[in-house]
Amino acid sequence: MVKLTEEMKAAFSSVRVFPVATASKDGIPNVVPIGFCMLVGDDTIWIADNFMKKSLANLRENPKVAIYVWGPDTKGCFQIKGDVSIVTEGEDFQKMREIVLAKMSQAPAKSLIVVEITEVFSCTPGPGAGDRIPMMGQ
Template identity: 50%
Template sequence: MVQLTDDLIEAFNALRIIPLATADKDGVPNVAPMGAKSIADPETILVMDNFMQKTVANIRENPKAAIYVWGEGVKGCFQIHGDVTYEDEGEQFEAFRKETLARMPHVPAKGMLVIKITDIYTCVAGPGAGNKIV
């Protein structure tokens, strides 16, 4: 399985908000900002479902997602692709829900996306843009 490097974990954690892209079964895209996010392990990213409508509908039809990692304080630019499942129970969900509600007590924290990383690409401008790096 593809794993995040320490540099990629640092870049991901430096961002308060990440853009999460999904598409429905017909390929119609949706990009939504996500603030309740966590790295469960180097192969897995968690994103809390607080107000997802199109995102969850898309995941049910087409369980793939992409995350764009770039911003102030980030060295480089990365796109992370993964296979997604939805969970709303279990130890991992309850732990992430508790963490999310401690930071954002006003959100419902009703479920989470579990993104198993499949590919990582660079998106830095230049001849290597779009190349797979992991």
């Protein structure tokens, strides 16, 4: 696992909607805007599955995800890649449901997508664009 820096965590917390990318086992990509994307540790992200169809199908076939982090209040931008597990019961699932339902009472909160961060890449324009950012644990 890879731990985000304090600057990355601050940037993550300032973003309201995250482009989240998945791909089927055949490599067919899908990108969706996700509002319920929460950093729950230095190396773990929770994504609430409210209305996922293609993304959830992709994650079942290919449990990998990429999350783009950028907003007008961030310094630069970066891409997080990670391994996914899909959780539909237990303490973490219930905690996610409480958080989601407190913000949007009609949300189905069907499953919790747990992302263990494996790599982080720079998206800032310039010579380092696309480079892997060395992190603790890599």
